[in-house]
Amino acid sequence: DSGVTQTPKHLITATGQRVTLRCSPRSGDLSVYWYQQSLDQGLQFLIHYYNGEERAKGNILERFSAQQFPDLHSELNLSSLELGDSALYFCASSLSGSPSYNEQFFGPGTRLTVL
Protein backbone atom coordinates (compact mmCIF):
# COMPACT_ATOMS: atom_id res chain seq x y z
CA ASP A 1 0.00 0.00 0.00
CA SER A 2 1.63 3.22 -1.22
CA GLY A 3 -0.54 5.49 0.92
CA VAL A 4 -2.01 7.18 -2.16
CA THR A 5 -5.73 6.65 -2.64
CA GLN A 6 -7.71 7.03 -5.82
CA THR A 7 -11.43 6.86 -6.36
CA PRO A 8 -13.28 5.40 -8.07
CA LYS A 9 -11.37 2.24 -8.98
CA HIS A 10 -13.49 1.62 -12.05
CA LEU A 11 -15.62 4.00 -14.09
CA ILE A 12 -17.78 3.16 -17.08
CA THR A 13 -19.43 5.98 -18.95
CA ALA A 14 -20.61 7.05 -22.39
CA THR A 15 -19.08 9.27 -25.02
CA GLY A 16 -19.72 12.95 -24.48
CA GLN A 17 -20.00 12.62 -20.71
CA ARG A 18 -17.90 14.25 -18.01
CA VAL A 19 -16.22 12.47 -15.09
CA THR A 20 -14.13 13.44 -12.08
CA LEU A 21 -11.29 11.32 -10.73
CA ARG A 22 -10.10 11.92 -7.20
CA CYS A 23 -6.70 11.44 -5.60
CA SER A 24 -5.50 11.79 -2.02
CA PRO A 25 -1.70 11.94 -1.70
CA ARG A 26 0.39 10.31 1.01
CA SER A 27 0.36 12.17 4.29
CA GLY A 28 2.95 14.95 4.11
CA ASP A 29 3.42 14.85 0.33
CA LEU A 30 2.90 18.22 -1.36
CA SER A 31 3.16 17.15 -5.00
CA VAL A 32 0.52 15.36 -7.03
CA TYR A 33 1.10 14.06 -10.56
CA TRP A 34 -1.51 12.69 -12.96
CA TYR A 35 -0.69 10.12 -15.63
CA GLN A 36 -2.61 8.32 -18.36
CA GLN A 37 -1.71 4.77 -19.36
CA SER A 38 -3.37 3.15 -22.36
CA LEU A 39 -3.35 -0.60 -22.86
CA ASP A 40 0.16 -2.05 -22.85
CA GLN A 41 1.73 1.38 -23.12
CA GLY A 42 3.94 3.50 -20.93
CA LEU A 43 2.90 6.39 -18.78
CA GLN A 44 1.86 9.67 -20.35
CA PHE A 45 2.42 12.59 -18.01
CA LEU A 46 -0.59 14.89 -17.80
CA ILE A 47 -0.02 17.49 -15.08
CA HIS A 48 1.86 18.21 -11.84
CA TYR A 49 0.63 20.25 -8.89
CA TYR A 50 2.73 21.34 -5.95
CA ASN A 51 1.08 22.72 -2.83
CA GLY A 52 -1.95 23.89 -4.77
CA GLU A 53 -0.14 25.41 -7.74
CA GLU A 54 0.35 24.00 -11.20
CA ARG A 55 4.05 23.16 -11.72
CA ALA A 56 4.18 21.42 -15.08
CA LYS A 57 1.88 20.42 -17.88
CA GLY A 58 2.36 17.51 -20.22
CA ASN A 59 0.28 16.45 -23.19
CA ILE A 60 -2.99 17.15 -21.44
CA LEU A 61 -5.97 17.71 -23.71
CA GLU A 62 -7.98 20.93 -23.40
CA ARG A 63 -10.98 18.75 -22.49
CA PHE A 64 -9.09 17.69 -19.36
CA SER A 65 -8.46 19.87 -16.34
CA ALA A 66 -7.16 19.36 -12.83
CA GLN A 67 -6.79 21.14 -9.55
CA GLN A 68 -5.24 20.60 -6.15
CA PHE A 69 -7.22 21.73 -3.14
CA PRO A 70 -5.99 23.29 0.14
CA ASP A 71 -6.13 19.89 1.83
CA LEU A 72 -3.80 18.70 -0.98
CA HIS A 73 -6.18 16.24 -2.55
CA SER A 74 -6.49 16.55 -6.30
CA GLU A 75 -9.18 16.03 -8.90
CA LEU A 76 -8.83 15.34 -12.60
CA ASN A 77 -11.83 16.35 -14.68
CA LEU A 78 -12.37 14.75 -18.07
CA SER A 79 -15.12 16.17 -20.27
CA SER A 80 -16.63 15.49 -23.70
CA LEU A 81 -15.28 11.98 -23.35
CA GLU A 82 -14.24 10.04 -26.43
CA LEU A 83 -13.62 6.33 -26.94
CA GLY A 84 -9.89 7.02 -27.04
CA ASP A 85 -9.94 8.38 -23.51
CA SER A 86 -10.44 4.85 -22.19
CA ALA A 87 -7.33 4.15 -20.13
CA LEU A 88 -5.88 3.74 -16.67
CA TYR A 89 -5.40 7.05 -14.91
CA PHE A 90 -2.79 7.11 -12.17
CA CYS A 91 -2.14 9.66 -9.53
CA ALA A 92 1.26 9.81 -7.84
CA SER A 93 2.56 11.91 -4.99
CA SER A 94 5.97 12.96 -3.76
CA LEU A 95 7.34 15.00 -0.90
CA SER A 96 8.89 17.86 -2.85
CA GLY A 97 8.16 19.73 -6.04
CA SER A 98 11.11 18.23 -7.86
CA PRO A 99 10.73 14.69 -9.14
CA SER A 100 14.44 14.33 -9.82
CA TYR A 101 15.57 12.61 -6.69
CA ASN A 102 12.25 12.03 -5.01
CA GLU A 103 10.34 8.81 -5.28
CA GLN A 104 6.89 9.07 -6.73
CA PHE A 105 4.34 6.93 -4.93
CA PHE A 106 1.56 5.74 -7.18
CA GLY A 107 -2.04 5.08 -6.35
CA PRO A 108 -3.89 1.98 -7.56
CA GLY A 109 -5.32 3.83 -10.54
CA THR A 110 -8.77 4.47 -11.95
CA ARG A 111 -9.76 2.37 -14.95
CA LEU A 112 -11.94 4.49 -17.21
CA THR A 113 -14.00 2.82 -19.92
CA VAL A 114 -15.83 5.03 -22.40
CA LEU A 115 -18.53 3.22 -24.38
Add this chain to the structure above:
Amino acid sequence: TQLLEQSPQFLSIQEGENLTVYCNSSSVFSSLQWYRQEPGEGPVLLVTVVTGGEVKKLKRLTFQFGDARKDSSLHITAAQPGDTGLYLCAGPMDSNYQLIWGAGTKLIIKP
Protein backbone atom coordinates in the same frame (compact mmCIF):
# COMPACT_ATOMS: atom_id res chain seq x y z
CA THR B 1 13.51 16.93 -27.15
CA GLN B 2 14.44 14.62 -24.34
CA LEU B 3 13.42 11.02 -24.95
CA LEU B 4 14.02 7.71 -23.22
CA GLU B 5 14.00 4.57 -25.34
CA GLN B 6 13.70 1.18 -23.70
CA SER B 7 14.67 -2.13 -25.24
CA PRO B 8 13.56 -4.73 -25.74
CA GLN B 9 9.87 -3.87 -25.69
CA PHE B 10 8.99 -7.43 -24.72
CA LEU B 11 10.99 -10.31 -23.24
CA SER B 12 9.79 -13.77 -22.30
CA ILE B 13 12.31 -16.17 -20.74
CA GLN B 14 12.47 -19.24 -18.56
CA GLU B 15 12.94 -19.13 -14.82
CA GLY B 16 16.63 -19.21 -13.88
CA GLU B 17 17.91 -17.36 -16.95
CA ASN B 18 19.72 -14.03 -16.87
CA LEU B 19 18.60 -10.95 -18.75
CA THR B 20 19.45 -7.31 -19.37
CA VAL B 21 17.12 -4.51 -20.38
CA TYR B 22 18.18 -1.08 -21.50
CA CYS B 23 17.14 2.54 -21.22
CA ASN B 24 18.85 4.87 -23.70
CA SER B 25 18.79 8.52 -24.59
CA SER B 26 20.75 11.03 -26.65
CA SER B 27 20.33 13.50 -23.79
CA VAL B 28 22.16 13.73 -20.50
CA PHE B 29 20.08 13.12 -17.41
CA SER B 30 20.94 14.25 -13.89
CA SER B 31 19.43 11.00 -12.61
CA LEU B 32 17.40 8.04 -13.76
CA GLN B 33 14.81 6.04 -11.92
CA TRP B 34 13.66 2.46 -12.52
CA TYR B 35 10.14 1.38 -11.64
CA ARG B 36 8.36 -1.97 -11.84
CA GLN B 37 4.66 -2.16 -12.55
CA GLU B 38 2.62 -5.28 -12.03
CA PRO B 39 -0.66 -5.80 -13.91
CA GLY B 40 -3.49 -3.66 -12.54
CA GLU B 41 -1.24 -1.76 -10.14
CA GLY B 42 0.73 1.46 -10.09
CA PRO B 43 4.49 1.51 -10.69
CA VAL B 44 6.79 1.08 -7.70
CA LEU B 45 10.24 2.64 -7.52
CA LEU B 46 13.12 0.15 -7.56
CA VAL B 47 16.14 2.44 -7.63
CA THR B 48 17.44 5.91 -8.47
CA VAL B 49 20.89 6.25 -10.05
CA VAL B 50 22.59 9.61 -9.87
CA THR B 51 26.31 9.38 -10.59
CA GLY B 52 27.77 8.44 -13.98
CA GLY B 53 29.10 4.90 -13.83
CA GLU B 54 27.16 4.13 -10.67
CA VAL B 55 26.16 0.54 -10.02
CA LYS B 56 23.42 -0.35 -7.56
CA LYS B 57 22.31 -3.80 -6.51
CA LEU B 58 18.93 -4.85 -5.22
CA LYS B 59 19.14 -8.59 -4.46
CA ARG B 60 19.29 -10.23 -7.93
CA LEU B 61 18.80 -6.92 -9.77
CA THR B 62 21.81 -4.84 -10.83
CA PHE B 63 21.33 -1.31 -12.13
CA GLN B 64 24.01 0.67 -13.93
CA PHE B 65 24.07 4.32 -14.97
CA GLY B 66 26.22 5.03 -18.01
CA ASP B 67 29.41 7.05 -17.60
CA ALA B 68 27.96 9.84 -19.73
CA ARG B 69 24.61 9.68 -17.89
CA LYS B 70 22.75 9.06 -21.14
CA ASP B 71 21.81 5.45 -20.57
CA SER B 72 21.10 2.85 -17.96
CA SER B 73 20.74 -0.90 -17.78
CA LEU B 74 18.99 -3.38 -15.54
CA HIS B 75 20.42 -6.88 -15.25
CA ILE B 76 18.49 -9.66 -13.54
CA THR B 77 20.32 -12.77 -12.45
CA ALA B 78 18.46 -16.09 -12.18
CA ALA B 79 15.09 -14.58 -13.03
CA GLN B 80 12.09 -15.70 -10.99
CA PRO B 81 8.36 -15.64 -11.91
CA GLY B 82 7.97 -12.89 -9.32
CA ASP B 83 10.12 -10.65 -11.52
CA THR B 84 7.34 -10.57 -14.12
CA GLY B 85 6.12 -7.07 -14.82
CA LEU B 86 6.57 -3.89 -16.82
CA TYR B 87 9.93 -2.23 -16.16
CA LEU B 88 9.92 1.52 -16.70
CA CYS B 89 12.77 4.00 -16.65
CA ALA B 90 12.21 7.69 -16.01
CA GLY B 91 14.36 10.78 -15.86
CA PRO B 92 13.77 14.44 -14.99
CA MET B 93 13.19 16.96 -17.75
CA ASP B 94 15.41 20.00 -17.87
CA SER B 95 12.65 21.98 -16.20
CA ASN B 96 12.94 19.53 -13.32
CA TYR B 97 9.24 19.56 -12.59
CA GLN B 98 8.28 16.43 -14.47
CA LEU B 99 9.70 13.05 -15.35
CA ILE B 100 10.12 11.72 -18.86
CA TRP B 101 9.13 8.07 -19.06
CA GLY B 102 10.28 5.30 -21.34
CA ALA B 103 7.65 3.05 -22.91
CA GLY B 104 8.78 0.14 -20.78
CA THR B 105 9.98 -3.43 -21.17
CA LYS B 106 7.33 -6.05 -20.56
CA LEU B 107 9.05 -9.01 -18.90
CA ILE B 108 7.51 -12.45 -18.48
CA ILE B 109 9.34 -15.14 -16.54
CA LYS B 110 7.93 -18.60 -17.20
CA PRO B 111 8.17 -21.24 -14.45
